[in-house]
Amino acid sequence: MNECSIKVLGMGCKSCHDQHANVIDALANMNLAADVEYVTDPQRIMGYGAMSMPAIVVNEKVVSMGKVLKPDDVTKLLEKLGY
Amino acid sequence: MWTFIQDQILGMKWLNVLIQNLLAVIGIDTSSKIGGSITFFIYDVIKISVLLCVLIFVISYIQSFFPPERSKRILGRFHGIGANLISALLGTVTPFCSCSSIPLFMGFTSAGLPLGVTFSFLISSPMVDLGSLVLLMSIFGVKVAIVYVVLGLVIAVVGGSIIEKLHLENQVEGFIRNASSVEIDTPSLTQKERLIYAKDQVVETFKKVILYILVGVAIGAIIHNWIPESWVINVLGNRNPLGVVLATVVGVPMYADIFGTIPIAESLLGKGAQLGTVLSFMMAVTTLSLPSMIMLKKAIKPKLLGVFIAICVIGIVLVGYLFNVIQFILL
Numbered sequence: 001m002n003e004c005s006i007k008v009l010g011m012g013c014k015s016c017h018d019q020h021a022n023v024i025d026a027l028a029n030m031n032l033a034a035d036v037e038y039v040t041d042p043q044r045i046m047g048y049g050a051m052s053m054p055a056i057v058v059n060e061k062v063v064s065m066g067k068v069l070k071p072d073d074v075t076k077l078l079e080k081l082g083y
Numbered sequence: 084m085w086t087f088i089q090d091q092i093l094g095m096k097w098l099n100v101l102i103q104n105l106l107a108v109i110g111i112d113t114s115s116k117i118g119g120s121i122t123f124f125i126y127d128v129i130k131i132s133v134l135l136c137v138l139i140f141v142i143s144y145i146q147s148f149f150p151p152e153r154s155k156r157i158l159g160r161f162h163g164i165g166a167n168l169i170s171a172l173l174g175t176v177t178p179f180c181s182c183s184s185i186p187l188f189m190g191f192t193s194a195g196l197p198l199g200v201t202f203s204f205l206i207s208s209p210m211v212d213l214g215s216l217v218l219l220m221s222i223f224g225v226k227v228a229i230v231y232v233v234l235g236l237v238i239a240v241v242g243g244s245i246i247e248k249l250h251l252e253n254q255v256e257g258f259i260r261n262a263s264s265v266e267i268d269t270p271s272l273t274q275k276e277r278l279i280y281a282k283d284q285v286v287e288t289f290k291k292v293i294l295y296i297l298v299g300v301a302i303g304a305i306i307h308n309w310i311p312e313s314w315v316i317n318v319l320g321n322r323n324p325l326g327v328v329l330a331t332v333v334g335v336p337m338y339a340d341i342f343g344t345i346p347i348a349e350s351l352l353g354k355g356a357q358l359g360t361v362l363s364f365m366m367a368v369t370t371l372s373l374p375s376m377i378m379l380k381k382a383i384k385p386k387l388l389g390v391f392i393a394i395c396v397i398g399i400v401l402v403g404y405l406f407n408v409i410q411f412i413l414l
Contacts, residue, residue, distance in 0.1 A: 011183070011185060011186070011378070015287075042185050042186065042189060042258060042259075042381070042382075043258050045186055045189075046186065046189045046190070046193065049152070049190070050152075050186065051150075051151040051152050051155065051183065051186045051187045051189075051190040052150060052151050052152075052183050052186070052187070053183045053186060065150075066150055066151075066183075067280065067283070068287070
């Protein structure tokens with residue numbers, strides 16, 4: 001199993017907070033240990049090129065943006081990425 | 084034929100009759116003030132909720148084709164006033180919430196789009212959207228809706244162009260000007276994913292705005308049955324030349340969804356307020372609000388923020404007076 005680092009990008013609105021919580025829930029359900037960071041710094045957000053919030057970044061790659069994924073959807077996404 | 088669509092499908096007149104009959108069965112006199120308020124409340128809550136769900140579904144489906152990343156690429160191909168116009172149009176179909184405004188701002192700027200083009204987008208996006216077009220059609224008729232949308236786009240294009248001409252680029256915070264452009268692929272969605280996205284948006288939006296709708300309709304029901312017509316005419320009708328200015332100034336700091344302002348606008352109009360006055364209130368509430376200004380303040384300096392607010396306010400007031408002048412043609 002390779003390293004997994006996850007970042008949730010958002011400017012602090014409700015949807016972005018929900019997304020952060022959903023990612024943590026999904027990881028708990030999957031029994032997967034990963035770093036989850038909530039990034040609100042506009043400059044760092046821009047570095048990923050995502051323009052619609054919230055966005056999810058896995059291993060420095062944007063994998064979801066502009067919508068709030070539910071825990072199940074986060075799990076599916078991570079499984080698709082091989083976790 | 085069009086009248087039928089207007090009254091029965093978009094306006095749901097049949098629902099009003101049904102509710103009146105049902106209330107009559109349980110012994111409520113719908114011609115009394117209280118009965119009238121109850122009818123208005125039930126009718127408007129159901130009507131607006133149904134319209135909201137159908138509209139958000141269709142709109143989200145269309146929006147799923149225009150993520151901001153794609154709008155950015157499309158805009159890069161246009162120049163001059165054409166870019167402002169396309170930007171204003173894309174603003175109406177790009178899904179966008181206030182907390183995305185800064186990333187969007189930075190994305191546009193770093194892609195080399197002129198400041199004025201970005202502002203055309205930022206003005207049109209909250210002011211005119213597909214939802215307001217259909218909602219206005221259902222309540223004020225198709226002519227008012229089309230004129231509203233066209234004038235909203237004019238404000239966005241002219242406002243963006245003015246900001247361009249004023250050369251306020253130095254008013255944008257450094258971290259935005261210096262952001263480097265990053266291109267990322269927008270995931271291509273399948274038909275099924277778009278439909279699921281649209282359904283999720285309906286649920287999310289409904290949860291978010293139901294409170295605004297209930298409050299808006301409750302205020303509407305009170306105006307509809309309890310506020311004397313002479314008050315409304317004196318303050319917002321043709322006896323008060325400053326009605327438009329008043330409506331705009333009151334509306335600016337308020338934050339509500341267009342779905343919440345519609346019932347208030349509808350009942351004020353029924354009480355003799357002028358069309359332009361009511362529409363400028365709606366535009367002011369939806370376009371400018373304290374939360375969005377606080378967000379924007381992080382990205383632009385006070386002078387540009389002031390210019391942005393001034394352009395929106397002046398535009399909305401002008402549109403209000405124009406509607407008051409041409410009201411008799413439209414209604």
